[in-house]
Amino acid sequence: MQQTDNIAALRNFSALVDFSNLINSTLDLHFTLNNILLTCFGKFHTTKGLIALLNEEKVFIVKTSKGFSNEALKTFPHITSDNYDSSENLADFMATNKLQIYQEIKSTEGLKGLILLGTRLTNKIYDEEDISFLRTIINVGATAVENSIAVERLKKVNRDLDSKVNQLSSLFDLSKEFGGVLQEEKISKLLVYSLIGQMLVSKYAIVSCSGGNVKFLENRFDEQNLRIAFKNCDADNFIDVLVSAELIGAFMPFAEAGVELIVPMKINNETKGLILLGKRKSELGYSKSDVEFVASVGSLAIISLENARLFKETLEKQRLEKDLETARNIQNNLLPKSIPKFSNFEIAAFNKSAKMVGGDYYDIVKLDNNQLLFAIADVSGKGVPAALLMANIQAFLKSICKMKLPLSEATNLLNDLVAENTTNGSFITFFWGVIDNEKRELTYTNAGHNPPLLIRNGQITKLKKGGMILGVLPTMIPYLSEEIQLESNDALVLFTDGITEAMNKKWEEFSDERLETLSIELSGFDAAKILNEIKMNVDNFTHGAEQSDDITCLVIKVK
């Protein structure tokens, strides 16, 4: 009897040594657990058993099992390290599956798991000796289990780390690439490739929003659905990252369109664009680290996109400036290039635009060998619209000149034409006159222009006769004209309000009084000298202050 016991003990002992060697030779958790189970099966002649280990939330999860159907395994109860020994669920599960005993797997760190074993083929119950042997197996196994778990955890940490390194290298890669690209399409393509490669998605959209305008740079969602979703949702609403659980209420249509993640791309806390991603092919959700990656890539991209936009804007501005320069050249060509000469008169003229193109206009046309027509006009407004209207009136004037109409009638016609061509309140102040060289006679019509000054013997006469400004209404009251017999040494000063309203740095205007006094003082000089002095006086007055209005001045001197 003693002999038999010894032999049995020896067999147990050698089985244990084998077992210990085997499971400590590997760090594979599954292999270790499998061997614990198999060793128990061999020893106790059972065909059913399972090992459940505690996860991080302290819940038992079946890690390995033998002799169970999948359905049976699914009924494994939800038990935790706190409640398993009092759990009726566990007792029920054991009874249903003909499991006879369970034992705790403990390591130096405490409870690790449970082993459950089925009834023995010999129908013997597990006696004390069996249980003590089982405990020994478990004790030997526990260390191996613990080591394997530690290795698995390490592997996971390593993988997470790899994944972070990978994300960082992607970011690095992109930041290099984004820096050198200035085309919107290329940037959004790059952004998309990085996102779908990293996140494993096939549904995505890159959206730019500026000033309430939503533009799809890239889109693989149903466009219609997405447009509907944006209709109810201002870009201002996208302040924070939205994951699928938060896509409710106003954001519901996005979820319905298949969007699972919305990441705003911001500059200076202002949302300039959005990244929309659909379901991940890996069936995983978006983790915090994923969202961080998307946000980082997004903030890199949006800066590039913004740069691209600014670059494009600058290009457009340059193009526009070039157009304006061309316009100015054309406009300069509309002004008389040379001033016709007559025996009894001298004429001098000057024009300067405050902007690239201006709304002031003057013209001097030789009607025949004896008659000269001159005109000065100021188109309301500035810049391109004024310049267009100025070109318009220049064309009319040139045509009407050829019709040889009396000046007042010609003005009626001119006003009708301008009124037809102007919209939203544009108008033109206009003055024109015809000088007869032989008779030294002036005929003029003033359509609301600053009255030109006729200086004779130190006295000023303002030439006011005419009618209302051009372009407001079709001619109802015919324009009037006046004839004046000119005398030798008479000086005629025509100007636009750019002269009288020229400002100095103290916000004072040059004023009509100053111009009038100056004109009287200068009236003895020839036309060129008078014009130059007026120009110089205005320049000295403004002293380099930038002028907001065009300046035009025309001087006629009777010899």
Next chain:
Amino acid sequence: MAEFNVNLRGVGSVSVIDVKGYLDAHTAPELENVFNNLLDQKQYQVVVNFDDLKYISSAGLGVFMAYVETMRENQGDIKFSNMKENVYNIFDLLGFPILYEFFKEEKDAIQKFSEQV
């Protein structure tokens, strides 16, 4: 400057793309062009041979994501072969093995297409 080369060959009805060097955000458009050409020619059965690829970034991976659905919708696929371990690790890390078939040898990948027909 990191080099990247892409070459396209036909093996039977299957198009084989050889990628070489560094596939990153900078070079991804070259690969994209090859895929666009394949779509133009209605070639949907594609094997990418990674034998000479040294590095791939997520932008490079993105190109495969961008085209695989179209290939599959047209009864084709993108399959990968001859991948070095360091390159495979990146694919693995981002979960590509769930979605794509990887083969040790190019001929196995090509073979797989003929089995499907």
